[in-house]
Amino acid sequence: MTYSTALFNVFQRIVFLILNFSILISFVNTNEVELRTLLFKERSYDTKVCPEKGFTKVHTNLIFLQIESVDEKAQVVTSNIQLTCAWCDPYMTWNVTRFNISELSVGSDQLWTPDVVVVNSADEKYSRNREHYALLLRHDGYVRFMFQDLWKTICKVRATYFPFDRQVCTIIIRSGSHDTHTIKFIQRRPIETHSFIRGEWELEASYTEINDERVSDFDHVDYSLVRFTLVLKRNHVYYLIKIILPFTLVSFVTLFTFLLPPQTGEKLTLNVTILLSLVIYLQLLTQYIPKSDDETPILTLFCNANFFLVFLSCIMTVYVLYLYHQPSTSNIACVPSHMKTVLLDYISPLVYCNLSKQRKQRQTVKEESEEKRPRRLSSIEKGMCHLFTLTTPARTVNQQAIELLKLLQQIKFHIRTQWLIPLNILDEYETSTDLSKFDNQQRLDEWQHVALVLDRLFFILFSIAMPCTALIFISAHTATRNNFQGNFSNFKIDAKCDHYLPKLT
Numbered sequence: 104m105t106y107s108t109a110l111f112n113v114f115q116r117i118v119f120l121i122l123n124f125s126i127l128i129s130f131v132n133t134n135e136v137e138l139r140t141l142l143f144k145e146r147s148y149d150t151k152v153c154p155e156k157g158f159t160k161v162h163t164n165l166i167f168l169q170i171e172s173v174d175e176k177a178q179v180v181t182s183n184i185q186l187t188c189a190w191c192d193p194y195m196t197w198n199v200t201r202f203n204i205s206e207l208s209v210g211s212d213q214l215w216t217p218d219v220v221v222v223n224s225a226d227e228k229y230s231r232n233r234e235h236y237a238l239l240l241r242h243d244g245y246v247r248f249m250f251q252d253l254w255k256t257i258c259k260v261r262a263t264y265f266p267f268d269r270q271v272c273t274i275i276i277r278s279g280s281h282d283t284h285t286i287k288f289i290q291r292r293p294i295e296t297h298s299f300i301r302g303e304w305e306l307e308a309s310y311t312e313i314n315d316e317r318v319s320d321f322d323h324v325d326y327s328l329v330r331f332t333l334v335l336k337r338n339h340v341y342y343l344i345k346i347i348l349p350f351t352l353v354s355f356v357t358l359f360t361f362l363l364p365p366q367t368g369e370k371l372t373l374n375v376t377i378l379l380s381l382v383i384y385l386q387l388l389t390q391y392i393p394k395s396d397d398e399t400p401i402l403t404l405f406c407n408a409n410f411f412l413v414f415l416s417c418i419m420t421v422y423v424l425y426l427y428h429q430p431s432t433s434n435i436a437c438v439p440s441h442m443k444t445v446l447l448d449y450i451s452p453l454v455y456c457n458l459s460k461q462r463k464q465r466q467t468v469k470e471e472s473e474e475k476r477p478r479r480l481s482s483i484e485k486g487m488c489h490l491f492t493l494t495t496p497a498r499t500v501n502q503q504a505i506e507l508l509k510l511l512q513q514i515k516f517h518i519r520t521q522w523l524i525p526l527n528i529l530d531e532y533e534t535s536t537d538l539s540k541f542d543n544q545q546r547l548d549e550w551q552h553v554a555l556v557l558d559r560l561f562f563i564l565f566s567i568a569m570p571c572t573a574l575i576f577i578s579a580h581t582a583t584r585n586n587f588q589g590n591f592s593n594f595k596i597d598a599k600c601d602h603y604l605p606k607l608t
Contacts, residue, residue, distance in 0.1 A: 134202045141607055142195060143213055150215050153285050154192040154244075161217050162189045162291035162598045165274070165311070165331045170304040171253060173260060173270070173335075175393035179225045180258040180272050182333075187249045188217055189291060191600035196244040197607035207240045214238055216248055217286060222275035222318075222328065225255040244600040262393040264579040265400035266342035269307065274331040282324040283315050291597055294331060301338070308334040346388060346402070347576075353380055354409040355569060357416045361562035365427040365554060374417045381410050401575045408572045412565060419561045427554035435546040438553055446556045447549075454559040 142148075153159045166185035173180050192214065199205055211234050220229075233250040240246055258272035278286045294309040310332050315325040357377055363370045385406060392400055429435050438447075 134204055135207070138197060138202045138204055138607070139207070142197070146194075148194060150212070152215065153281065154190070154194055154215050158283065158285055158287050159190055159217075160287055160289050160598065162289045162596060163187065163219075163276075163329060164291040164293070164295065166295045167299055167306060167309065167333065168251070169300040170302060170306075170335065173258075173304065175260045175262050175395055177225075178257060178260050179255055180260070180270075180335075181253060181255050182274070183251070183253055184274075185249060185251045186219065186276075187247065187291065188219065189245065189247045189598040190217070191598050191603065192240075192244045192246050193600070193603040194244070194606060195240055195246070196600075196603050196605040197242050198605045199242045201607075205242050209238045209240045211236060211238055211248070214240065214246060218279040218281070219276050220279040221254055221256060222277055223257045223273065225257050230254075241600070242605070244603050245598055260393075260395075261398060262395040262400050263398045265393055265402055266337055266339040266346075267401075267576060267579040268337050270304075270335045270337075272333050272335060274333070275328055276331075277318070277326045277328045283327050284324075286327060288313050288327045288329045289596060290329075294333075303338055303341075304335045305338055306333060307336040342391070342402070346391060347405070350381070350384060350388075350406060350409065351573075353377060353384065354413055357413050358562060358565055358569070360416065360420060361558050361565065365424055365551075365558065370420050371417070371424065374413070374420050378410075378413050378417060381413055385410065401579050405572055405575050408575075409569065412568055412572075416561070416565060419557075423554045423558050423561070426557065427551050429547055429550050435543045435550070437546055438549045442553060443549070446553050450560060451552075451556045454556060454563060 164187050166187065167182070168185060169183040171181040171183055195214065197204075216233075216238070219233075230252050232252045233248075236248070236250040238246055238248045254274060256272065256274050258270065260270055261268065277288075290311050290313055294311060296306050296309065299306050312330040312332065314328060314330075316328050317324070318326050354377075357374065360370050360373045360377075363373070388402075388406065392403055
């Protein structure tokens, strides 16, 4: 019995709370309808007249959401922003104790709103997106208006240090029809970036400046201008991985062409292949590099510098191959004395390409081996040796004289057939031909040595020149340091309307 009684009490309390809540809702709804009727229907209110006497203080701040696009050629930046404006409207106050309502949501067509226009707008039409957003009206007359929009603003985009560039863009707003005697803007809080969506651009710094300036000399009046300055930094990681690194690696393959021996015949083929691949790569890069007429990006300079080095390596390779493979003519030109002195005597030891010592060693070894090789004896020499080494007493003096006469006849016939007749006919021609072949071979060896020295020298020079092209990006890093100074204070000043007496009591 006790358990059922407790359960009945709990059910009774729940029903009682539901009834009280429904009565309260109906009461609040009735009060809201009455309050809206008293505020907007039974009283005369002009939405085109500023609410405060004198000038109206409009507290404003910007919430930066995203950079939609940056058009370098048109010099236009499209930003996704939220603008907040707060002010006091003393005609829209009521007694909270009577209506039991502290704030209302009001349409933008029912209250006065500041006619905010973008001074440096690049949009062709006036945006009316703000008309679809509601205002927050508080019982003390405090009004807050927040709307989101896409603003296209003019910004001087400098593409010199692309993709390591920083851009300083400004969004300038003011009242379209009210001067400083009617409206004055006040910074509500610093630019908020907690909801910023990071894409290609990153918001590095921002600050707000408010001053009075004369827009034109026609009416000689000043307007309250708000400048939202944004320092944008491009995210260069994508360009570093997708463009700079592959282009650099392909260009550096050119260095290995100087290490290939000239007799392989693949040096020029590899160079031309690399050059053609860079040409195709440059065609693909045109869609990423900003199109600017007055400035050349450093990425373009970097790509052109590497392309020029690869093109120059093709020319140097052709020159080296020309020196190494001299034309097969009867007379090969000598290496000029100045080239021989500079390349073979001075540069060759520096580039570790001193081949003269090795050739001298090979020549010495060849001569020594020829001297140590046993010489083949002729028939005359064999006969002389047989004659004078024979010591047996069985042979008489007459027999030895007869053999000696036979050897002398052989020597006479050999001299007549092998020396006198060919020497008169072929001696001059054969001697000159042998000397010419020897000189040509010696000159060809010198030219090949010069080609190898130049090949090694070009390898060292290009190994230094190609990394030096990356110094362009280091200069961009030092030139685009953040030296901007602005108002980075974190103060928050909102509109205070508690000093107004309620109009509806």
